[in-house]
Amino acid sequence: DTEVTQTPKHLVMGMTNKKSLKCEQHMGHRAMYWYKQKAKKPPELMFVYSYEKLSINESVPSRFSPECPNSSLLNLHLHALQPEDSALYLCASSLSGGIPYEQYFGPGTRLTVT
Amino acid sequence: KQEVTQIPAALSVPEGENLVLNCSFTDSAIYNLQWFRQDPGKGLTSLLLIQSSQREQTSGRLNASLDKSSGRSTLYIAASQPGDSATYLCASPRIGKLIFGTGTRLQVFP
Numbered sequence: 001d002t003e004v005t006q007t008p009k010h011l012v013m014g015m016t017n018k019k020s021l022k023c024e025q026h027m028g029h030r031a032m033y034w035y036k037q038k039a040k041k042p043p044e045l046m047f048v049y050s051y052e053k054l055s056i057n058e059s060v061p062s063r064f065s066p067e068c069p070n071s072s073l074l075n076l077h078l079h080a081l082q083p084e085d086s087a088l089y090l091c092a093s094s095l096s097g098g099i100p101y102e103q104y105f106g107p108g109t110r111l112t113v114t
Numbered sequence: 115k116q117e118v119t120q121i122p123a124a125l126s127v128p129e130g131e132n133l134v135l136n137c138s139f140t141d142s143a144i145y146n147l148q149w150f151r152q153d154p155g156k157g158l159t160s161l162l163l164i165q166s167s168q169r170e171q172t173s174g175r176l177n178a179s180l181d182k183s184s185g186r187s188t189l190y191i192a193a194s195q196p197g198d199s200a201t202y203l204c205a206s207p208r209i210g211k212l213i214f215g216t217g218t219r220l221q222v223f224p
Contacts, residue, residue: 006157033211042203042214043158056210090157100145100207105158 003027004106006091012112015081021109023074023091032074033103034066035090043090049074050096081113116141116208120215127222133191135218137204142182148212149178149189150203158203162189194222 004025013019023032031050035043048056049068063085065077074091088108095101117140127133137147146165150158162171162178164187170179177190187204201219205212 004157040217042205042217043212045211048210050210058211088155092158100210100212102146102148102160102163103212104160105150107157108155110155 004091004093004104006089006106006109008109009107010110010112012114013078013081014114015083017081018077018079020078021076021089021091021111023076023106024072025093025104025106026072027093027104028071028095029093029104030071030096031094031101032068033092033094034074034076035092035105037088037090037108047076078111081111083113086111086113116144116206116213118204118206118213118215120202120204120218122218123216124219125221127194127220129195129222129224131194131222133194133220135189135191135202135220137187137189137215139185139187139206139213141208142185144182144206146207147178147180147187148205149176149187150205152201152203152217154201161202194220196222196224198222 007022034046037043046060047066052068063080067075090108091106092103094103121136148163149161152158164171164180175192179188199221201217203217204215
């Protein structure tokens, strides 16, 4: 099974709301990633977790807060977002974060901030 | 610093044609190169991954080649079909993250 699942598929939130995105994989992968993708642009890396520890934060604003409760689950907590944060948020996983193994992506969450 | 570019940016062809998508990278010291497909508003589907020690990989009608000395990878799609319409992205890893190319938007019409 090479599936990464993400919920919800779509999310509309106001600038004062708090919401969370969820990502799950059961491939035994120990590296998980959050990407942000704007229309007609390639994905941009936000965070990397390796063995449940945050290993890369690409200078993402603190209104985005990642969490990795266990090796299969990755959350992205959202608070006080801006309209320009509207985008497709993609989760990915790979066997390990130290060696560049093949990355597998989820279907994404389409986020709209109003 | 690794930079990845893709040519052409967009391509529209009738079905049945054989296609070549190009990916260029500036740093030849790559570990591997991964090709993805993305349908509009969807996630990325991994198509092929070529290790630096390999020259090509094949999956069905897809063939990807890698030439590190020239800093190029090519995705060849044989006998294209309307279902191949999507954006194709190449990516190379650099210090724990993937560096993506700019993408090629492909449309195959009946």
